[in-house]
Amino acid sequence: MNNSSWIKPAINISDVCPVFRKHFKTTGKIANARLLITAMGVYEAAINGSAAGVFFMAPGWSSYHKRHLYQEYDVTSLLKEENVIKITVGKGWYLGPSNWNKWNRCYGKEYGVIALLEITREDGVIYTIRTDSTWECAKSAVLFSDIYDGEKYDARVTPGKWKKVGTFAVAADNLFPHDGEKVCEHEKLKPVRIFTTPKGERVVDFGQNLTGRLCFEINGKAGDVIKISHAEVLDKDGNFYTENLRSAKQQIEYICRDGPQAYKPHFTFMGFRYIRLDEYPYEVKADNFTAIVTHSEMKRTGYFKCSNQKLNKLFENIIWSQKGNFLDVPTDCPQRDERLGYTGDAQVFVRTASYNFNVQIFFRKWLRDLAADQFSDGGVPNVIPNVLGGGRSAAWGDAAVICPWQIYLTYNDKEILKEQYASMKKWVDYIRSQGENEFLWNSGEHIGDWLALDGPEGSYTGSSDKYFIATAFFAWSTSLLIKSSKVLGYDYREYEKLYNGTVKEFQKTFVCKTQTEHALAVYFNLAADKQKTADALARMVIENGNKLTTGFVGTPYLLHALSENSHADVAYNLLLQEGFPSWLYSVNQGATTIWEHWDGINEEGGMWSPKMNSFNHYAYGAVADWLYSVAAGIRIDETKPGFEHVVLKPVIDARLEHLEASIDTKFGRVSSKWAIGDNIVNYSFEVPNTATIIIDGQSREVGKGIYAFEGKNR
Numbered sequence: 001m002n003n004s005s006w007i008k009p010a011i012n013i014s015d016v017c018p019v020f021r022k023h024f025k026t027t028g029k030i031a032n033a034r035l036l037i038t039a040m041g042v043y044e045a046a047i048n049g050s051a052a053g054v055f056f057m058a059p060g061w062s063s064y065h066k067r068h069l070y071q072e073y074d075v076t077s078l079l080k081e082e083n084v085i086k087i088t089v090g091k092g093w094y095l096g097p098s099n100w101n102k103w104n105r106c107y108g109k110e111y112g113v114i115a116l117l118e119i120t121r122e123d124g125v126i127y128t129i130r131t132d133s134t135w136e137c138a139k140s141a142v143l144f145s146d147i148y149d150g151e152k153y154d155a156r157v158t159p160g161k162w163k164k165v166g167t168f169a170v171a172a173d174n175l176f177p178h179d180g181e182k183v184c185e186h187e188k189l190k191p192v193r194i195f196t197t198p199k200g201e202r203v204v205d206f207g208q209n210l211t212g213r214l215c216f217e218i219n220g221k222a223g224d225v226i227k228i229s230h231a232e233v234l235d236k237d238g239n240f241y242t243e244n245l246r247s248a249k250q251q252i253e254y255i256c257r258d259g260p261q262a263y264k265p266h267f268t269f270m271g272f273r274y275i276r277l278d279e280y281p282y283e284v285k286a287d288n289f290t291a292i293v294t295h296s297e298m299k300r301t302g303y304f305k306c307s308n309q310k311l312n313k314l315f316e317n318i319i320w321s322q323k324g325n326f327l328d329v330p331t332d333c334p335q336r337d338e339r340l341g342y343t344g345d346a347q348v349f350v351r352t353a354s355y356n357f358n359v360q361i362f363f364r365k366w367l368r369d370l371a372a373d374q375f376s377d378g379g380v381p382n383v384i385p386n387v388l389g390g391g392r393s394a395a396w397g398d399a400a401v402i403c404p405w406q407i408y409l410t411y412n413d414k415e416i417l418k419e420q421y422a423s424m425k426k427w428v429d430y431i432r433s434q435g436e437n438e439f440l441w442n443s444g445e446h447i448g449d450w451l452a453l454d455g456p457e458g459s460y461t462g463s464s465d466k467y468f469i470a471t472a473f474f475a476w477s478t479s480l481l482i483k484s485s486k487v488l489g490y491d492y493r494e495y496e497k498l499y500n501g502t503v504k505e506f507q508k509t510f511v512c513k514t515q516t517e518h519a520l521a522v523y524f525n526l527a528a529d530k531q532k533t534a535d536a537l538a539r540m541v542i543e544n545g546n547k548l549t550t551g552f553v554g555t556p557y558l559l560h561a562l563s564e565n566s567h568a569d570v571a572y573n574l575l576l577q578e579g580f581p582s583w584l585y586s587v588n589q590g591a592t593t594i595w596e597h598w599d600g601i602n603e604e605g606g607m608w609s610p611k612m613n614s615f616n617h618y619a620y621g622a623v624a625d626w627l628y629s630v631a632a633g634i635r636i637d638e639t640k641p642g643f644e645h646v647v648l649k650p651v652i653d654a655r656l657e658h659l660e661a662s663i664d665t666k667f668g669r670v671s672s673k674w675a676i677g678d679n680i681v682n683y684s685f686e687v688p689n690t691a692t693i694i695i696d697g698q699s700r701e702v703g704k705g706i707y708a709f710e711g712k713n714r
Helices: 309-325 343-356 360-373 399-411 414-432 466-488 493-509 515-523 530-543 555-563 568-576 583-588 618-631
Strands: 006-008 018-025 030-040 042-047 068-074 082-090 112-121 126-130 136-139 142-146 150-154 166-168 175-177 183-189 193-196 202-220 225-231 251-255 259-263 270-279 289-296 302-306 634-636 645-648 658-665 668-676 680-695 698-712
Touching: 030 042, 030 082, 082 112, 082 142, 183 202, 202 225, 202 309, 289 309, 302 309, 302 618, 309 343, 309 583, 309 618, 343 360, 343 399, 343 555, 343 618, 360 399, 360 414, 399 414, 399 466, 414 466, 414 493, 466 493, 466 515, 515 530, 515 555, 530 555, 530 568, 555 568, 555 618, 568 618, 618 634, 618 658, 634 658, 634 668, 645 668
Parallel strands: 068 175, 150 251, 645 680
Antiparallel strands: 006 112, 006 166, 018 082, 018 136, 030 068, 030 112, 042 082, 112 126, 142 150, 183 289, 193 202, 202 259, 202 270, 202 289, 225 251, 225 270, 302 658, 634 645, 658 668, 668 680, 680 698
């Protein structure tokens, strides 16, 4: 976009969203036209009244000061002889608060747009329309818009009193072509019921907790006001519950014009299942309301079902939580005054995420932002993009290594390893430099086993030793760095020595006490006696009534640590547990997404503290990778990643009559099914390329095809 200028409103327009415009003519026959554009804020662009593209909340969220992304749209079909281009801009992440500090502005204080319209005629002549001082600006009908608080729109407003824009110089070296997935609309849900709460509130229920925006259609009267609030759940009395939103308002206000009209917010999104009609001077009809699901463009690739309908619902909830939190960055939650790209949440879920959907491009973009925001000393912020400032916590910063390695495994993407390798190495070197012993990470502040149940009363963190966790992840990330080095042909000998030293120091220094500590020691291959440690973990689970006590750090590895070490029955006990705490507890409570807390709503219907109680938080949904890789037995061969060669080794349990899962890969679909009969187990596999099938300890090497086998019912 060389020679284009950043333009801005020349006057103070307060909270009103500005609209910029430019009139221009075209001559001759047009072969093609492309619009390059980005904004300080989020934008909607239209030519002659038609949208330039379907990217919602463009340009998305990136580390703007280092990687401000612009989009390119083919607008050939929109051009006429006489034309006008209009660009409306909302605050978005750039100008609005990007965390719970409502007065924090992480990136800038002024609306801005930069654009280039390049038009090529059939005779080869190229001419351009650029943002410059000849553009005009006015106040739009969007009177207020904020990611957390919502939007106010006056349908009576037609932009007028157009003024010349201001221009300002900004270094252009941070402008990059968009390298992620566009955010767009997907499912459209109609209400499943409309009711009045005990408090007399008029509430519409869409039956599914989702991320997106509400659309309503009415035949209105000019000046009538509609106010609507959004929420995830009802309280124990059946009333509309918004305390867990903290300071986020999640409201829309619409001022009607005369006649038929439709509205959906332009520059904000909500996390909700329910809407409350705070002011609505019309008859309430279900046909008038639609909830529009909004997330990054991702192709669905993973599927699961079994004879247990509650497990099926759990899996469905995991899918919905991924969709709800993959809106340009992998967020922790989509509803309260947070919605941040927590690195810890992303790394524990990345394997599941990459099986459920094709997220190769999604994570590539986010990991570039991680590398851009990585501190000069190699530390990694707790959130990416970094709007909190601090970080460097074990299990969170390890996303720098774990995420690119998993994307490589799922998609055989060596380029992401090559591109992220410097960042991966910087993180491991940062840990190595901490404290007096290069083989231990026993210093600094760490988040720990977040929301584990074995912590002191009132604590958000479990009882697991934070330095145990830190050193365990130090070893794990170092081991993955070694593997990455081997893939890329880099010298790994220095890190092999570091890894061996870390394992020895870990075994000398730490003793496993909690479920999380046992699970990490087993899964990360750190235990001096792996089987003995796994046996101890199994006993702990059984003695606790076949219930877990783990939090965000330990839970993703818990079932794997058990099933890979002769305790698949105990792993299934945990999976099928329905009492609190368990995955199926929330299903029994009516959840349609994954909860942040094992008991976000307790057995009496009471709520966890509203300070930290999201009902759409995907971290515990990481259990789906166990469903794929252990229950169904679909495993990646690390020597031939990307499912070029698959290991199919299902682990059955008599409490399930049948189970099946599939993942769509670049080679085709890999699927695994089993069904238990009287004395046998019937297996069916679909192999897209080559596979090793292991049943009852017997291995078979097969090529592409569909296979059926019988096994023992033990």
